[in-house]
Amino acid sequence: MLDAGVALVVEWGDVQNIRTAPHSFGRTSFMADLGFLLLTLAVFGVLALAAKGAERL
Amino acid sequence: MTPGWAAAAFITSLVVAWAIAYRFLGAYMHRAVTSPHHLRVEKLTYRAIGINPDKEQSSAGYTRSLLALSAVSIVGVFALQRLQGHLWLADGMAGVSPRVAWNTAVSFVTNTNWQTYSGESTMTHLTQMAGLAVQNFVSAAVGIAVAVALIRGFTRRASKTLGNFWVDLTRIIVRILLPLAILGAILFLAAGMVQNLTSSIDVTTLTGAQQTLTGGPVASQEIIKNLGTNGGGFYNVNSAHPFENPNFATNWLEIFVIGLIPFSLPYVFGRMAGDRRQGFAIVGAMAAIAITSIVAVNMLELNPSGTVPSAIGSSMEGRETRLGVAGSATFAAMTTLTSTGSVTSFHDSYSGLGGSVLTLNMMLGEVAPGGVGSGLYGMLILAIITVFVAGLMVGRTPEYLGKKIGPREMKLASLYFLVTPALVLTGTAAAISSPTQRSAMLNTGGHGFSEVLYAFTSASNNNGSAFAGLATDSTWWATALGLCMALGRFIPIVLVLALAGRLARQGITPQSAGTLPTSTTLFAGMVVSVTLVTVALTFLPALALGPLAEGLF
Numbered sequence: 001m002l003d004a005g006v007a008l009v010v011e012w013g014d015v016q017n018i019r020t021a022p023h024s025f026g027r028t029s030f031m032a033d034l035g036f037l038l039l040t041l042a043v044f045g046v047l048a049l050a051a052k053g054a055e056r057l
Numbered sequence: 058m059t060p061g062w063a064a065a066a067f068i069t070s071l072v073v074a075w076a077i078a079y080r081f082l083g084a085y086m087h088r089a090v091t092s093p094h095h096l097r098v099e100k101l102t103y104r105a106i107g108i109n110p111d112k113e114q115s116s117a118g119y120t121r122s123l124l125a126l127s128a129v130s131i132v133g134v135f136a137l138q139r140l141q142g143h144l145w146l147a148d149g150m151a152g153v154s155p156r157v158a159w160n161t162a163v164s165f166v167t168n169t170n171w172q173t174y175s176g177e178s179t180m181t182h183l184t185q186m187a188g189l190a191v192q193n194f195v196s197a198a199v200g201i202a203v204a205v206a207l208i209r210g211f212t213r214r215a216s217k218t219l220g221n222f223w224v225d226l227t228r229i230i231v232r233i234l235l236p237l238a239i240l241g242a243i244l245f246l247a248a249g250m251v252q253n254l255t256s257s258i259d260v261t262t263l264t265g266a267q268q269t270l271t272g273g274p275v276a277s278q279e280i281i282k283n284l285g286t287n288g289g290g291f292y293n294v295n296s297a298h299p300f301e302n303p304n305f306a307t308n309w310l311e312i313f314v315i316g317l318i319p320f321s322l323p324y325v326f327g328r329m330a331g332d333r334r335q336g337f338a339i340v341g342a343m344a345a346i347a348i349t350s351i352v353a354v355n356m357l358e359l360n361p362s363g364t365v366p367s368a369i370g371s372s373m374e375g376r377e378t379r380l381g382v383a384g385s386a387t388f389a390a391m392t393t394l395t396s397t398g399s400v401t402s403f404h405d406s407y408s409g410l411g412g413s414v415l416t417l418n419m420m421l422g423e424v425a426p427g428g429v430g431s432g433l434y435g436m437l438i439l440a441i442i443t444v445f446v447a448g449l450m451v452g453r454t455p456e457y458l459g460k461k462i463g464p465r466e467m468k469l470a471s472l473y474f475l476v477t478p479a480l481v482l483t484g485t486a487a488a489i490s491s492p493t494q495r496s497a498m499l500n501t502g503g504h505g506f507s508e509v510l511y512a513f514t515s516a517s518n519n520n521g522s523a524f525a526g527l528a529t530d531s532t533w534w535a536t537a538l539g540l541c542m543a544l545g546r547f548i549p550i551v552l553v554l555a556l557a558g559r560l561a562r563q564g565i566t567p568q569s570a571g572t573l574p575t576s577t578t579l580f581a582g583m584v585v586s587v588t589l590v591t592v593a594l595t596f597l598p599a600l601a602l603g604p605l606a607e608g609l610f
Contacts, residue, residue, distance in 0.1 A: 032155035044128040054555035
């Protein structure tokens, strides 16, 4: 537990880096991120439709 | 003691332990999911997420809540992996690539835990703890919640509701998974597993070589990995790693933990149904298939075939010497019978017929005893199909627990059964028919085909173990297997909850002379037969092209 506490305190400063995170993401990986998020949306869209269909079956 | 007798003692001790747990853990879980009282910590949770715990949901509402949580979880775990290099406990690790991050997010949210990465060199301690381990709890609880909702469908009369998804989820995590995980993690620690937040340490081995040892929160993740039939290892080699499975005792304990909840849930079914014999019939069918499979894999692996194994008297390729052939074979059989992706040995190194049994275990739909919750609801669907088939054969009325199994119920049950084979066979065919994807196979002929068939079977059944020998770190494979995992998990759940809703709306039909008894040994035998025949008819041609051809010729 002590290790965990010390580690969290030491690493706390790193959270500031989140602000600069987008700069480390290239255009290609941004498109890949967007693609996979849209794919997730599509999968759950299909599942929502399947749920409605199953209700009516 | 000969290896055969040692294996028999090993398996017998596990069966006895599960039989004891069936009664006691089953009774505890029954109380947990049916108690009218909320614990203080649960009330705080309900207040925090803004739900009324005493308001029940229809099957549509229950399904919507489940899908919403899962979608948000996938996005959350994906984002955590992408941003991990900028968060705490990064230890110099960068963000995970988009394709691996998405595949891993889907994998852990669907209780599959297929891994296209090396845990110790890809995931930060924060991702392991706040992303992957959390999903190990949540995905397991989702499976149990769906099983409980289906049981309510059978036991309620003219009801429009199935319970409250958020209440079920919270109770299962707080009352069942967390206490067992804490107890199990302490046992694992005592047996030699590591648990820390240290970064990697470079050491000089006895031979003078340099080696990097990676520590981490292993024991806490290891317990829920097996208890929730998840399977995602902290290390790349999973439970073959000495920090993740140090000795023969932890190996026994891990196998026991894998079967603990799946084998105990039928007791909950029997109690909620008001007839414990119904639970016995279901667990009897599960146990008959499981014991047969475990014994078969042990026999096939303990009697080595091939030049080198015959010469040295043992099939040790791909196995850990500290765990032995029987310890590895039993672990492999149990993980593929459940939805656990843990491995202690390379399934690619098993004999052709041994590998066939492992693949067949998953093709059965992982119902014996199956994943936590998913095994029980899968077996209950098979019981419905059995009642229908038996009704056709002898002219009995298709009823199960007083609920009429009509055309609509059968459509839902049949669709449930068809989803996974469609995903497995379509995915395998798509991969094999493309020269580019075929190049991912590291072997040719029947063995290479087995690797592809195993990968799609594992993903679509939410198992997560790998046969090895297949390079799946490409966008096509990550996406194809990710889609199989998502659709193989959630389409069946959607169908089960729709079926539960239909059953709950029915009244209870009194038993008559035309009612088929479903609490007998005969019925359990019929369920086993229907399971084997339907799966054999579906998958035999594919098995014949790969593992069977390899094993027989």
